[in-house]
Amino acid sequence: MLNKFFSKPVELNVGDKTLRFCSIPDFEFCLNGRTSVPSKKISEMVKLSTKKLKNEAVTIKDIEKRFVNILSRSIENPNSINQALREMDPSIFSQDHGWRGIIAALNEGGDDLNPFRRIALVKYMQYLASRQEIIKYLYSEKQSHANGATRAAEDGEEHADKLSGTYILENTLFEPVKDDKNGEFERMPKGEVISLQLPAGKNIEIRLSKHRCILSNKNGIEFIDQSGNHHPLIKGRNVIGRDAASTVKIDSSLRDISRLHLLIENIGDNKIQLTDMSSHGTFLHPSLLAQHTT
Template sequence: MSSIALGTTTTTAADTERRPHAALLARFDLGTGKREMLRSLERVVGRVRARPLQLELANESVEVEDPEVFAFALQARTEPASEALVEMLAMSDQALQAQLQLHLQQESRLAPVLARCMLEPQLVSEHLLSLSLSTFDPANGWRELFEALLHLSPRENAYKRVALVKYAQFLRKRQQLLKTVFELRLRRDAWERARPPATADSIGTDSGDDRRAATDRSPSRASILGLGGATGRRLPLRGAQRNRADAHGPNAGLRSLSRGEPVVLRIGRGRCASLSLGGNRFRLLAGERFYLIDPLGAVNALGANEAIRGAAGGAPPSETGAGANAAGTSARPLVSLVGRHVSCDVVVRAELRAISRRHLLIEPLDDTSARLTDLSTHGTAVPTEMMFT
């Protein structure tokens, strides 16, 4: 009986007859063996069934039966190859800085297009044409895939949107990989500076406390890499440090959202949901009108593009549901884009640098729940108990 290798599992010919997309999954899989449950895929592609997709990849004709299968098949490509970490560790400081700059350029070009595609799914083809192929990294076959997708008919918008979301997830994971490499180098260099010259008298006498104290006093490698110091640019490592601290810190109990995949929160009328945007705590108040409250207590009415400053204590208009509609209307707000960019519906303070220029979409569904879509590089976390799947 013939079989098709699929990551860590084996798919038989009989399975292929029952699941006609099995061969397709093998075609797209990169051997990571990692899978996500199919139940999350509907949040990417919606409920509307699209027609099968015909693609030409590497001089082969590939047929995809629907966007859900396409998303499932592309999941393996969101993981950077293990060889990428080895290559980064072997790079010089200058080469690593160039790699970071390339990543930031790709991210800055993609982010506004991702936001527009999520807000206007019917115009995905038009928005994608504003990107050049150089925006897409050749790693994991992404550039080849988008070269085949970009000029397809708008009837294939559902597939294009899936590919864009999965590529955005790949960029976030690659950024985490870069952060890991920076952290390893900073720790290694700090340890080497803290270590005294080896002598017959000093061998075995330096303590861990001495090394840690010297590490705290040592200058940062960031100035060498052009990521801090006199340049004033924040070190990408900080996001990784914050994420680890959140596992046992103030963000405990929150779950990070997958980039580009909508999630519904059931908050309850007059109740607040605690959100973490790039490690910064916000509150989302549900009711006739929804309000987003920033860490300093500034209250933003969603759907109105207006900020209502609370009292000294930062209290929102109401946290009991009474009088929550400051604008005097019960009309359902539209989707609100939250971020640091001036074009956002809710513009957060510029000093909150870990929040992306276009960070989060919030779409109230009724007076108790809202749909959230994370668009950011540093992530959004929400209360686990409020997530509805």
């Protein structure tokens, strides 16, 4: 996270409002409250059929892939994010929380706003992830109900053929989907840079989805994959994933690991920066996430 304070506040004109930020952390704090899904949107999603829910999930996944590529390129060339966002159709951004207006306002500025653009894209991806979780929950509940209704009909029992929208809405709001496959490990915020110190002779356990891996600094900084293979990390950018062009190529049969799953920047002096770009998550011990510096 950049802690630079500007001599003059950065102003973004969003609709009929002018938002002012004295620092990048101010901007990030403002967007943190925009990563959830508004109740009105949830109400609309509850009414969707399973087919429409599936189509929306596919659309979001395609958008996420485009954003991952933009963020990945921006690590090597920070100014590339400006042109990339300008070339995107503004309508792909939701109007929830004023997201479309925020992106449009950022596009009116120059390269000096690129750090803001990166944060906005990361936070918007987190908003999309929130939508995906609700879609998965609704789809699962509707499928389960449909299967139950079919079985009941076969048994000659009478059951309603629709799941109560209110019931789904309440469960979505108050019983969010939990992923406890990784026990005490906590999922890294998608797209955010996590900076860690890896002292010589030490290891850090990391999980790609459910697969246990190790970041080691016993013989130089290495990534030890789920099969125990050692991969020395070069200075600079390292890509971990199933893609053939990855610096560390993961077994292609592990479908829960993304093609571009994790970026590791080896910046020297026993310091590394991690950026999760995956669908199923990268997990660290909570103490590491709490102590990281950005």
